[in-house]
Amino acid sequence: MSALAKLKHRFERIAIIHEASSVLAWDSSVMMPPGGAAARGDQLAALAGLSHQLLTDPATGEWLAAASEPAQEPSNEWEAANLRLICRAHARATALPGELVEARSRANSRCEKVWRQARRDSDYASVKPYLGEVLKLVRETARLWAEKSGCTPYDALMDNFQPGVGAADVTPVFARYETFLRENLEEIEGGQAARPAPLAPAGPFPADRQEALCRKLSERIGLDYAHARLDRSAHPFTGGTPTDTRITTRYDEADFTGAVLGVIHETGHSLYEQHLPAAWARQPVGEAAGMAAHESQSLIVEMQAGRSDAFLRFLAPELAAAFGPDPAFEAGNLARLWRRVHRGFIRVHADEVTYPAHVILRFRLEQALIGGDLGLDDLPAAWNDGMKSLLGIVPPSDAKGCLQDIHWYDGAFGYFPSYTLGAMAAAQLMAAARREEPTIDVALGEGSMDPLQDWLTRKVHTLGSRYGFNDLLRHATGSALDADAFEEHLRARYLG
């Protein structure tokens, strides 16, 4: 076997271990009895250790060096991209001493546990020392990665979630969106206030009927249940593997909105996984192109297509068939209900207009935390100042402020921008798809996302990680990420 073949075989092995971990992680959230938690933690840690060991094993470095020699010119662009990604994964893994990786893992899970109680009690002080330990280790990690790749520490963290995208790409886009918000939010709210308030559907909505509807809708959108499951969990997510994707949701019998729109959202993630390039399965280039790219695929299905006028016209009679007739199911009412703009404190409840403000706040704060310009003592006040400045509201408690998200307390600094990059990319992709596939909206009116998904499959899904985030967008839409399409989308939907 050539060095390249050995390298690819090793990365295949690593990918298979990740698949096993992914199914076990799904099981932890969906199936596992509480008494299995301790052993499961050991199982996941052991698999992570084994895959890290394979990645950092000296032989991996030797094969990589041999495969990267000029004489070993990759036979095509896919091979070249794959080799670059292998090199990146190896560099990131070998940059960190094993003790640091383990210390982070321990600090993260300790802090996350304390945070759960601290959020309930709105008691930032109780979790601050744990967050301090997490942050110290994240900064050390970022420093080592940055040293190796020659970028800033914060960019090194961002790169971990969305390769190739750094603060310099995001800052101007976010600044522009802040301006858009200042110029338009009041007008959007004014227009909304002038229209009739939406009717709330009258429940209860039995969980099993919600589940049957969710399953039917996800199938209609294209999910293949020969390769998927739909289950219940405390927090909705997409897990599993490309040939066995597992989406989850929760059912509130008083309101089906969260379940139905949540499953539509997760279906978008799932379709991306199911359509990744099979020829490159289990190689880095065969994976999804990053977290922002992934979020673009859930949001194009949920926000762009799922909440479009056309799809809501299809959905109205489906809701009536599932739950019995209700004037609230009329398509115009659904539009007013599910596109309601409201300045709130909680990110995960935010509408698509104000959501980016929540992300912009966190992006700026975490940059300052990593850069050392903001200390943890000052975080709650900085959070509240930021909310005041961006949305004009001040959280009444830290539970509704800097304690609301798990991310930092679990060590995931650099993740937040992905949400809004995904929302913007979704708008950009939708605009391009509509230009090239004029049947998209007609099909949406019939409940079919096939023309949209066919286009996405060609332009995004089957490309895996062949391109970086911005090149993927350039290739699909003609330009790198900008806020134009997203703003146009919001203007059309909220200022039209």
Added chain:
Amino acid sequence: MSALAKLKHRFERIAIIHEASSVLAWDSSVMMPPGGAAARGDQLAALAGLSHQLLTDPATGEWLAAASEPAQEPSNEWEAANLRLICRAHARATALPGELVEARSRANSRCEKVWRQARRDSDYASVKPYLGEVLKLVRETARLWAEKSGCTPYDALMDNFQPGVGAADVTPVFARYETFLRENLEEIEGGQAARPAPLAPAGPFPADRQEALCRKLSERIGLDYAHARLDRSAHPFTGGTPTDTRITTRYDEADFTGAVLGVIHETGHSLYEQHLPAAWARQPVGEAAGMAAHESQSLIVEMQAGRSDAFLRFLAPELAAAFGPDPAFEAGNLARLWRRVHRGFIRVHADEVTYPAHVILRFRLEQALIGGDLGLDDLPAAWNDGMKSLLGIVPPSDAKGCLQDIHWYDGAFGYFPSYTLGAMAAAQLMAAARREEPTIDVALGEGSMDPLQDWLTRKVHTLGSRYGFNDLLRHATGSALDADAFEEHLRARYLG
């Protein structure tokens, strides 16, 4: 770290990988969509490969040699037993070249696939060449193991499922049972014919009510659902890990017998796993003492306790509460129904009196196949002759003859004796428990297996693999395995 500490750490790692595999295997049978099968096969193979690699790694052998030196006398009997078991596992793993292990795994899954169709078609000829390949590789494996341990090849296979038990232990016990059957089966059948035929409960029995009842009964028997699940699968089994045991069953809406007695059976397996010695978790000595020992724990719960007069008196009103009143639920009728003796062709449908005949047949045939005294061309005829001789019936087809069980077609030669050794051990343990704990039957009448389980926990479960099968029985009952208690149990129940 001492060599022993390193060794124990490595075996802990191996056990954790097995836990991960066990949960993934459960998922394959219970949750996985069909499209996930190929990837799952790769995941399980990769984990098996990783654990084999850790076991056969030269360092393992070096630590084992260092830990086994006379100067390193184990500090107590548990440590000594653990070291012996580590040594045994290492010897077995290193005895086989990797190519043989892989060839077996491929041959087994190929043959098993062909067998599924062959059984449907009752077409032994179509699967014979695949079985030939499986048998060839099993014989080679047995030869290598036997060479290393100085036993016969067939004993080496038996030892794989029930350590320390060989053909010489089993042959006289089985011969004696054959005699018992010749002398008593007709009388048992005659007595049965003289009593009124049992009424069959009138269905249908909705699956969800069966499930609720099964859950309730398993909890009553002692299963702790903070560490367990009950799910549905095509074939009932117990999987998972000691702190997260997962039992399955299937629900036939026309007859709840299979589900209710099946769950009681699996609960027995599960309680054994849940009560293994926590201080030795993830060490070989902390595991169950073998497949016959495991089967003794399911059968003592299902056959000895679960079908006892006392427990059936408890069960009768439970069935009425679950499904509505039915004269068939009267305890005496349940006894006649669930202890009906019938000479049938199919092992898994056999009653406890004739079941051993099915096992004796297979034990003799597989010994001859491994020893080379029987060729595969002659297997169907030898099967039918054996059935004629043991039970006086001749299968009308190979589907009801030598094609009925998966075991050989999946490469599991040497497993069958465990079923009957388990049944006999269950009777022996029950007799000893009743001598020492006179409250057992009173409690059974109230649906409680606590006094029985407390005794089993002390005498079997918490001993893990501290003793071999026969020593475990000696320790618990005063004598090694014999057929006495089993025969006495059958006489009391069927000839009383």
